[in-house]
Amino acid sequence: MSGHLDLIDLKIIESLGENGRLRLSELAEVVALSIPSVSERLDKLQKNGIIRSFTMEVDERQLGFDIQAFVRVRIDSSKHYKSFMEHVLQEDEIMECFSVTGEGSHILKVMTHNTSSLEKFLSRIQSWPGVLETNTSFVLSQLKRTRKISAEIVRNNLQDRQVLITFDEKKSRKV
Amino acid sequence: MSGHLDLIDLKIIESLGENGRLRLSELAEVVALSIPSVSERLDKLQKNGIIRSFTMEVDERQLGFDIQAFVRVRIDSSKHYKSFMEHVLQEDEIMECFSVTGEGSHILKVMTHNTSSLEKFLSRIQSWPGVLETNTSFVLSQLKRTRKISAEIVRNNLQDRQVLITFDEKKSRKV
DNA sequence: TGTATATTCTAATAAAATAAGGCAAGAAGA
DNA sequence: TCTTCTTGCCTTATTTTATTAGAATATACA
Numbered sequence: 001m002s003g004h005l006d007l008i009d010l011k012i013i014e015s016l017g018e019n020g021r022l023r024l025s026e027l028a029e030v031v032a033l034s035i036p037s038v039s040e041r042l043d044k045l046q047k048n049g050i051i052r053s054f055t056m057e058v059d060e061r062q063l064g065f066d067i068q069a070f071v072r073v074r075i076d077s078s079k080h081y082k083s084f085m086e087h088v089l090q091e092d093e094i095m096e097c098f099s100v101t102g103e104g105s106h107i108l109k110v111m112t113h114n115t116s117s118l119e120k121f122l123s124r125i126q127s128w129p130g131v132l133e134t135n136t137s138f139v140l141s142q143l144k145r146t147r148k149i150s151a152e153i154v155r156n157n158l159q160d161r162q163v164l165i166t167f168d169e170k171k172s173r174k175v
Numbered sequence: 176m177s178g179h180l181d182l183i184d185l186k187i188i189e190s191l192g193e194n195g196r197l198r199l200s201e202l203a204e205v206v207a208l209s210i211p212s213v214s215e216r217l218d219k220l221q222k223n224g225i226i227r228s229f230t231m232e233v234d235e236r237q238l239g240f241d242i243q244a245f246v247r248v249r250i251d252s253s254k255h256y257k258s259f260m261e262h263v264l265q266e267d268e269i270m271e272c273f274s275v276t277g278e279g280s281h282i283l284k285v286m287t288h289n290t291s292s293l294e295k296f297l298s299r300i301q302s303w304p305g306v307l308e309t310n311t312s313f314v315l316s317q318l319k320r321t322r323k324i325s326a327e328i329v330r331n332n333l334q335d336r337q338v339l340i341t342f343d344e345k346k347s348r349k350v
Numbered sequence: 351t352g353t354a355t356a357t358t359c360t361a362a363t364a365a366a367a368t369a370a371g372g373c374a375a376g377a378a379g380a
Numbered sequence: 381t382c383t384t385c386t387t388g389c390c391t392t393a394t395t396t397t398a399t400t401a402g403a404a405t406a407t408a409c410a
Contacts, residue, residue, distance in 0.1 A: 017230060017231050050234050052232040052234055053194070054231050056192050056230070057226075058192075059225055063332065063333070070273070070282060088319050097317070098318070101312055107312065136277070138275060139273045139275055140275060142273050143264075143281075145270075146270055147231065153267060154239055156288070157239025158239045
């Protein structure tokens with residue numbers, strides 16, 4: 001049970017970050033391994049939870065989500081933490097929720113149809129036990145959106161942890 | 176050139192949001208159409224930019240990105256806007272960048288290896304022309320992360336725009 | 351060094367995607 | 381209303397891709 005990631009794994013991750021629907025055959029070409037080998041590596045990456053899931057970026061506006069916002073929430077202590085989390089999971093408007101340092105204890109990334117649905121959502125939040133304050137920033141536009149995980153950067157990250165052991169040129173198959 | 180989305184399209188989007196690597200054959204099963212029909216719809220969804228790209232969710236920690244943070248940036252007026260954007264696109268640490276209302280003009284979602292790389296990054300930002308102030312919130316944990324685009328909600332969003340016209344039961348094929 | 355484990359390959363089989371051609375329903379126009 | 385054009389879907393045939401099984405090679409460890 002090797003938990004080691006080598007450069008081939010990182011290239012697979014990088015490639016799939018750019019196009020999550022790449023075929024095994026295309027990945028095999030990129031990393032110069034046979035298709036079954038790539039398939040096995042991919043399974044392992046998912047099994048180990050390094051790859052969590054495959055998803056999609058959509059144009060939210062075209063799907064009728066005209067409002068995106070960040071909502072900073074301040075909740076009082078840990079007493080209401082569990083119920084807060086349950087509420088968060090239930091609300092479809094909340095796409096992401098982060099526990100953070102700084103002003104407020106949480107940041108919510110919210111997506112709704114229009115201002116009136118956002119208003120309803122905000123008043124709902126404010127009724128949750130323990131919620132002391134919210135502070136909303138509307139998203140006017142998104143300047144950058146990347147899922148790219150550079151193999152090179154990950155290699156640098158991991159090598160001082162010694163998680164990443166080797167990259168043997170020998171392993172690469174001739175094409 | 177029909178730009179209309181029907182419920183079948185929305186089901187395709189919903190399904191791919193949950194698993195972006197679903198096969199055409201599996202999608203065809205879900206929406207009860209033939210494989211070539213689903214393939215054609217999928218092409219069209221991408222061509223129309225409703226589906227922007229296919230990607231992946233990874234476990235950032237396992238890839239050595241131990242620090243995630245939101246950085247609020249205040250830049251002075253629009254004079255430095257263009258150069259700011261260029262910088263943003265260049266920095267690998269910046270995963271997302273939003274132009275927002277409220278305190279500060281932009282929110283950056285940042286991912287780095289450790290506090291020292293974050294520190295370097297922050298001092299780099301502060302040297303960009305026009306950057307007046309930054310305010311960093313560390314992400315302690317992520318409580319929710321969803322890419323699910325519910326077909327039902329999108330239908331509700333779109334029907335008052337009358338973009339969504341029909342859902343004919345007749346169109347569904349027997350299995 | 352010897353043994354056990356990992357990873358890879360090839361080849362055969364199964365499954366999936368693509369491409370071509372045709373049919374039917376609905377829209378647009380005479 | 382009738383005709384034509386377009387759109388969306390189907391089926392079939394072909395090509396491409398993925399899976400499985402088994403053998404070989406390399407790696408790690410005692």
